[in-house]
Amino acid sequence: MKRKSTHEPYVHGRSDREAERLNYQASKLAGLLHHDTRYSPGSRVLEAACGVGAQTTILAKNSPGAEFVSIDISPDSLVKAKLRVSHEGITNVTFLQGDVFHLPFGPETFDHIFVCFLLEHLPDPLLSLKCMKETLQPGGTITFIEGDHGSALFFPDSMDAHKVIDCLVHLQREMGGNALIGRELWHLMTDAGFTKVAVSPRIVYADASRPEFVEGVKNIFIAMVEGVREQAIARHLVDSETWEKGIRDLYCTTEQDGTFCYTFFKATGNKES
């Protein structure tokens, strides 16, 4: 649900508001997505495509003895990431501009690699895995976290709500990405030759008894879908009436009787030693 690794337009844009959404998302999902990621002191960790640093601060705080190198293709995002990390007093992160397809590192440089919400934006995710694998030490681990918009399940169900989500899926696919990539982590990692691959789904469920999660659905998921309104209507993927109805229906799922589920996928694997 985040950044992209080329200079081509990024489906969610790179506005300050989007940076805020990404930071909010990362903080709300930190427990669910990061609780089982800890790197031992002294280990060298590459965070590939750190964007505005939303995951970086969580990673670096959770493994204060590890040394992180966080790269991103976008200089503007890196400026935001550096500011954020320095604002939090974090000192174990070095930032570098770089592209996951042309990593500025020699082979076997890192003990671990961490990648969150990147693959969904790449035209050739498998190639990116192979490139990253090169920079990993034998025996090192790689971790991926991705969403899958096909997992959105809600009540009241609504055709129009699915249509507006499909607009985002469609636009992302046109830009070379894949918003349904979570379910593909297994084959991507095994095809790239990683061993001990383990994929685990992480489900977010919101109903009125969990007001924090309900706010998350509005401020993370629905806000993300709303972000492609102009593009979707300009490209005639949907008319504006259907769009408004679909968004209204998504908000209905956050009301008293509503429920909303979304599944993230986390995968870990090893480079054979």
Next chain:
Amino acid sequence: MKRKSTHEPYVHGRSDREAERLNYQASKLAGLLHHDTRYSPGSRVLEAACGVGAQTTILAKNSPGAEFVSIDISPDSLVKAKLRVSHEGITNVTFLQGDVFHLPFGPETFDHIFVCFLLEHLPDPLLSLKCMKETLQPGGTITFIEGDHGSALFFPDSMDAHKVIDCLVHLQREMGGNALIGRELWHLMTDAGFTKVAVSPRIVYADASRPEFVEGVKNIFIAMVEGVREQAIARHLVDSETWEKGIRDLYCTTEQDGTFCYTFFKATGNKES
């Protein structure tokens, strides 16, 4: 994914093969669905709609000091359930024929009620909740477990695979049920006036690193969909070529590169004391 509470035809049928599928399903999912259900010694527990007893044996073994009354509308299913329970040497279950809309018990008879894979088959699930609530002691708990076929998420994705699943959803709806009911447990329980309602999704994920789950996808989910082939084709919901292609595509998700996810919903609530 199971039984029905009237004498009308039951979407999955009541064959021996179906009973076997239900028992296999229950044993495979016992940890996921039952690990947090334990009843204290001496408590009186109603299992509403026990079917062939697939969940009964798990329930009764997990809470050996509790006294279970397991009811079902179908005398044939009850015969199978009794045999199964006696075969396992279980002695804390009494079976009774009964309908959840006309329960043969006075008010406030039970300390707890347990219901699994029933609501999806009922024409008026909310009414059934209200009927069951009558028989519950103030302060007693009720537990529901239901699937939601809209949660099926798989790779490789396939339009035809979704079409065959939709046939089952459609046939179940025609018979007055709702195969997408998992997402509705929250509002059903709050609308029925239960308090402290807590819903938790339970996701099953299968890839080639988890061969037991892959077998489960074949023997539970795909077998269940295959069970409505004749009806679906006879009702012209799909042509036989699309059907075969959809089923083949479902089996593809159980091969080396494939993944398959399904989400169950478990909900607990209290009757106000």
